[in-house]
Amino acid sequence: MAVATTAPFLIGSGRVEHRAHTYPEPGAGQLLIRPRANALCGSDHGLFRDGSQVVAGHEAAGTVVAAGPGATTPVGTRGVIYLMGYCGRCRSCRAGATNLCLDKAGDMGFNRDGGLGPLELVEERMFFPIGDDLPFPLATMLLDVMGTSGAALNRALAVRPDIKSLLITGAGPVGIGVLAVARLRLGQDVPIHISDVSGWRLSFAESLGGIPVHADSVADLPPVDVAVDASGRAAARRSALDRLAKRGVLVCVGHGEDLLLQVSPDLIAAGRAVLGSEYFPYGDFAGNLELLLHNQDYLGQIVTHTFDVGETALAFETFLSGESGKVVVTQEAE
Ligand SMILES: [Zn+2]
Ligand SMILES: [Zn+2]
Structure with missing residues (x-):
C-alpha cells in the first residue's frame, strides 16, 4: 500500500518546506527504507540554492521497513544506500564498475527521492547491510567520505602501487575523506600534505593527521x-600536477574546472598519469565497512555536527559556512 506522508523539500534560496508526499509500495526487487541519518554534501549546494523537484539527500543510512516481491532482505535490516540506481547487467556493472553503469536508473536525491525524506524506495542491490552496532550517523561515512575518497586512492594505487608521499588539494569533505582513508590504508609514515585557503579547514585536516599547507x-x-x-x-589541479615526481599520478575527484596540460613535459617525459574518479564501485562497501568498524573513533571525528530533520535549513547553513566537517541530518525511528 502506498504511504501518504510529508517530506522536506528544498524550494530554493535556502528554504525548506514540508509538503504532502506519497511513497509507492516497493515493487519487485525493491526495498522501502526508513532513513535515520543523511550526511550533507557539497553537491547538494545547488539544490539548496535553486530548489529540487525530488527529496534531496544521497548519503543515507537507515532501516528496511518493507520489501517488495522477490526481495529477500529482512524488515529491520540496517544499512546504507548507494547513490546510483545501477542496472547490475551492463558491461560496466558486470566488471564491478557499478559507478560507471551504462544503463543507470537515476541518482538518489537528485532525480529520485533521497535520504532527507521519511522513506526511500530503492532497488535491493543498492542497499548495503551494516550489521546491528554501527551508529547511523557514523555509517554515512561509508558513502562519499570513505567510498568516493577510497575509490580515488584505488585509482592512484592501480597505476602507482608504491606511494611514499601524497598531496591533497582541497580540504573540504572529500579531501578530508582522502586524508583519512589514506592515513588508515597507507600507514603513519607516508607524509600527507593537504592544501586549502581556509585556516579552519587546514587546522581540521591537521587534527586528522594531515600536514597543512596554504x-x-x-x-x-x-x-x-x-x-x-x-x-x-583549475589552479589547484595545475599546482598538484606541477608537484608530481616522475611516475607521479594526479587523480581528479572533485568536479569543476579545467586542467591545462602540456603533454610532453607534463605527461610523457616524466611518465605521469592524470586520472578521473567518479563515486565508487558498490563492491568497495565491504572493505570500507571493515575499516570503519576498526577505526570508529578516528573516522567519527569527521562528523562535526548532527541536526534533527526539523532543522534541515540550519544544517545546510552550518555545512555551507565552510567551518564544519560532515554535517548529518538525523531522524527518529517511526
Ligand atoms: Zn555526497
Ligand atoms: Zn549497469
Missing part, C-alpha cells in the same frame, strides 16, 4: 608520488 605555498613542497585534487579548481 594553497599559495604548494609550489614550495618537495615532489610527491601521488596528488588527489578534491577542490575542482
Whole structure:
C-alpha cells in the first residue's frame, strides 16, 4: 500500500518546506527504507540554492521497513544506500564498475527521492547491510567520505602501487575523506600534505593527521608520488600536477574546472598519469565497512555536527559556512 506522508523539500534560496508526499509500495526487487541519518554534501549546494523537484539527500543510512516481491532482505535490516540506481547487467556493472553503469536508473536525491525524506524506495542491490552496532550517523561515512575518497586512492594505487608521499588539494569533505582513508590504508609514515585557503579547514585536516599547507605555498613542497585534487579548481589541479615526481599520478575527484596540460613535459617525459574518479564501485562497501568498524573513533571525528530533520535549513547553513566537517541530518525511528 502506498504511504501518504510529508517530506522536506528544498524550494530554493535556502528554504525548506514540508509538503504532502506519497511513497509507492516497493515493487519487485525493491526495498522501502526508513532513513535515520543523511550526511550533507557539497553537491547538494545547488539544490539548496535553486530548489529540487525530488527529496534531496544521497548519503543515507537507515532501516528496511518493507520489501517488495522477490526481495529477500529482512524488515529491520540496517544499512546504507548507494547513490546510483545501477542496472547490475551492463558491461560496466558486470566488471564491478557499478559507478560507471551504462544503463543507470537515476541518482538518489537528485532525480529520485533521497535520504532527507521519511522513506526511500530503492532497488535491493543498492542497499548495503551494516550489521546491528554501527551508529547511523557514523555509517554515512561509508558513502562519499570513505567510498568516493577510497575509490580515488584505488585509482592512484592501480597505476602507482608504491606511494611514499601524497598531496591533497582541497580540504573540504572529500579531501578530508582522502586524508583519512589514506592515513588508515597507507600507514603513519607516508607524509600527507593537504592544501586549502581556509585556516579552519587546514587546522581540521591537521587534527586528522594531515600536514597543512596554504594553497599559495604548494609550489614550495618537495615532489610527491601521488596528488588527489578534491577542490575542482583549475589552479589547484595545475599546482598538484606541477608537484608530481616522475611516475607521479594526479587523480581528479572533485568536479569543476579545467586542467591545462602540456603533454610532453607534463605527461610523457616524466611518465605521469592524470586520472578521473567518479563515486565508487558498490563492491568497495565491504572493505570500507571493515575499516570503519576498526577505526570508529578516528573516522567519527569527521562528523562535526548532527541536526534533527526539523532543522534541515540550519544544517545546510552550518555545512555551507565552510567551518564544519560532515554535517548529518538525523531522524527518529517511526
Ligand atoms: Zn555526497
Ligand atoms: Zn549497469
